[in-house]
Amino acid sequence: MGQLAIIKNDPWLEPYAAAIEGRHQDAINKEKELTAGSGSLKAFANAYNYFGLHRTDSGWVFREWAPHATSINLIGDFSKWKVMRKYALRRIAASDGVWEIKLPATALRDGDLYKMYVCWEGGGGERIPAYANRVVQDEQTHIFSAQVWCPEKLYKWKVKRFAPDTKPLLIYECHIGMSQEREGVGTYNEFRENVLPRVAADGYNAIQIMAIQEHPYYGSFGYHVSSFYAPSSRFGTPEELKALIDAAHEKGIAVIMDIVHSHAVKNEVEGLGRLDGSPDLYFYGDHRREHSAWDSLCFDYGKNQVLHFLLSNCKYWLEEFRFDGFRFDGVTSMLYYDHGLGKAFGSYSDYYDGNEDTNAIVYLTLANKLIHEVNRRAITIAEEMSGMPGLAYPIKGGGIGFDYRMAMGIPDYWIKILKEKKDEDWHPTSIYWELTNRRPDEKTISYVESHDQALVGDKTVIFRLIDDQMYWHMTKGDDNAAVNRGIALHKMTRLVTLATINGGYLNFMGNEFGHPEWIDFPREGNGWSYKYARRQWDLVDRKELRYCELNAFDNAMVQLVGDVYDFQALPVEKLWEKDDDQVLAFKRGDLVFVFNWAPFKSYDGYGFLAPEGEYEVILSSDNKDFGGFGNIDEGVHHFTQPDPLYAPDHKGWLKLYLPARTCQVLRLHRQKSDNI
Structure with a gap:
């Protein structure tokens, strides 16, 4: 093998050539191993068509991978939630712990709730199937169950083929549940009807949707996933999610999913933790099992069954729901055994000191290759803060294959100068260097603030600029010095960030018009209030308020850049x-x-x-x-x-x-x- 392009293009990487070439070869070897029987990653990543519950010509079939189980029974509405012999699965001989049951067509009906009752040596308990594609929560008991989903009328797509025009890529980051005006949980339908037209009018050509995969705790912002194949039922049905995506495509808007493959919720009744009684079915079995900072479980990317589960998950969302790509969350945590915690990453040696999780790097490489095999126009973005070289570099050249990486240093920079610098100490040399200091061979997504900067305990940029003066002086004609300063700098920071992109630009829902205050999901500490888990669209709609001025400027700068093909x-x-x-x-x-x-x-x-x-x-x-x-x-x-x-x-x-x-x-x- 000749020298990889990434090393040729960056001589500073030559001392680490062995590590880079090694992980590149590991990905090649693993792909050969996984595809030996299928011929391609696309053919291999079909686990969701085999596992889980499926309707067939003769009835129903259900399968689960649970090698440590001693018995598995389906329980649910059909069995009055009792363990019954006729709903017992059998272990398939000569398999790696795969269990199966075939049932007549009359055994299950659309809408039936069900779970597995799994027994293992020394115990047993209720579990939600790993490949469940519909999971709902009881409003009274708050218990989660899988649900049979086979409606008579499946959604019929209007847009048959969608080719996004994303040069440059202009992303509107959003959360379905908090996208509504009222205090409560928003729905897919409400977003499609009320918010999507705003996004189109604002000139963004992509939406990046958070919290799609089912999660037990709403306040986790969707990052503690329990059911990886189930779109969150809090927001509506799978068919309603499809209608939203289809409507976005009709407006020329790409739909990117915020996918979480970096960790999983620790919950055992709702999630994958000890699904068959063992601690290491999907996760590491040693000290690496639990993420110390996130209180969650870490996948063992060295297991082929885990790769099968996660790669198939990528393909599932692309094919079943027609997402246009993914923003992979928590990539830094995946890349390093210590999750990159407390490390400065001040030199190249910090990336190649033996702390890299090669198995995770191989998974991310194969995921990117698979995603682009399924849809060559797909968009992949890495949320990664360490700056590991090659993350957004082509696989064939020695990279990991993402199309873009998040420029996470930029929002940190803006917050830092807002907190620490006097206005007269904002230096153009520093601003320009921060916004353009990037690897020339890797595209980035630049942004002033995402949802991260607005979480409770922090402040949005506009609130940091104006603070409580926003409550009293945002009416047009009110000549308030703090408000004038805040509006001026809000516009300037956004334009200079957008104008210097080398890949794409991101804005979080509402920040285009300076949405006030923070984001706080209902929790015990706030009396389970939805007051701060919503968007106050009336502020920008009221023409007597100055929010519409910020929105008008955002529209103008986005249109200006968006009208220049390949501006980035x-x-x-x-x-x-x-x-x-x-x-x-x-x-x-x-x-x-x-x-x-x-x-x-x-x-x-x-x-x-x-x-x-x-x-x-x-x-x-x-x-x-x-x-x-x-x-x-x-x-x-x-x-x-x-x-x-x-x-x-x-x-x-x-x-x-x-x-x-x-x-x-x-x-x-x-x-x-x-x-x-």
């Missing part, structure tokens, strides 16, 4: 940065982005070198429609002034009026001719 691929060319003046200017294609971060200093005729020609202002944060003061005359065209020193480079001085705390975008209108 255009080189970012720095034109000017001066910390003393707090001015930053850079160019992408024919667009020039200019920022004056100074809190009090406005500049008249501020000049910097730019490609010679005529420029028109196409976006200004100072526009009154966006909550500005209207000091920038957007009708004026600006011409570069020649300088003999820079004439060979076809550059001249572009001189602009830069009001304090404003940003503007100019387009090179036409090349300057000699008679101008």
Whole structure:
């Protein structure tokens, strides 16, 4: 095998070539092993068509992998929840612990609730099948059960084939349950009817949906998964989820699922923990079994049955629900035996010190390969904070194969300067470096804040900027200094983050208009209140409030970037940065982005070198429609002034009026001719 491309392109990786080549070969070997009988990963990842409950021409068949079980019985409405001999599974001979039962068509009906009663050496208990595709919770007892799902009318897809136009990728991160105005749990239908039109109007071309996989505790934000194949019934039925995805596709919006394969809930009655009585069926059996920070269980990616379960899970969501891809949660935790906790990752040696979980890296590599085999246009995103090289690099070149990685350092940076820096200490050199400091061969998703920054105990960016003044001074005409500052910086941070993307941009639901306060799901500590687990859409709909100004600016900047095909691929060319003046200017294609971060200093005729020609202002944060003061005359065209020193480079001085705390975008209108 010749040297891998990732090492050729980055000589600093050469000392770690053995580790990189080793894990690359491990993935090749594991794929050969898994596909020896099927021929491809796509054919291999069919566990959900074999395990679980299925209706056949002759009746029903149910199968479960439980090698440590001594007996398994189906119990449910049909057996009055008693163990009965006629619902006993038999262990398939010569199998690795697979149990099966075949039942007549009349044995089960749509809507029946059921579970398994599993016995093992020294004990037994009720369990929900690992491959259950519908799990519901009783409103009175709060007990979860699997449910027979075979409605007479299955959803019929309207969009047969969907090819997302995501260059650039503009993501609207959302949570179905908290997407409604009322205090309660929102539904798939409510989101489809009320929120999806907002997303389309806002100009985003993808939604990233959290908390789809069933989870017992609502307040976990969907990250403590119990049933990996069941869409959460809190929000509605599987058919209603399909209708939502179909409607998004009709609007040209891709649907990305926030998938959790990094860990699982510890619950044993609802989840996979000790499903057959053993602690290590799906999880590590030693000290690595429990995640010390998340109070959850860690998958053993070295087991082929676990790989079968997880790879099939990827294919299931793609094929059954037509998701357009996945944002993999908790990838850092997967990559390292210590989950990356308390580690600085200050040098390449930190990534290759023997702490890498090679089995997990192999799984992620195979998952990416499978996903793109099933749908070559699929989108995969890694939520990863250590910065391991190659995560979003092609597999054939030695990478792990994600399309994008989350630029998790960017929101941390914005929060840090908001908390620690005076306005006059916001330095353009620091801002530009943070937003453009990335591996050139890996695409990232940039963002100012996601749901993480808004969780209880923290604050959204707008709330950190304005704080309690939001409660009293967000009415138009109320000239409040704190609100004016907050609105100005909210717009500037978002535009500079979006304008410097090399892959995609993400916004969390409601933050486009500066949704106030934090996110807090119902829990004992807040009296099980839904007050902060919802979105106050009326704030942006009320034209007398300033939220609509922030929303209008967000719409304008998203449309501006979205209208430039492959904007993310255009080189970012720095034109000017001066910390003393707090001015930053850079160019992408024919667009020039200019920022004056100074809190009090406005500049008249501020000049910097730019490609010679005529420029028109196409976006200004100072526009009154966006909550500005209207000091920038957007009708004026600006011409570069020649300088003999820079004439060979076809550059001249572009001189602009830069009001304090404003940003503007100019387009090179036409090349300057000699008679101008």
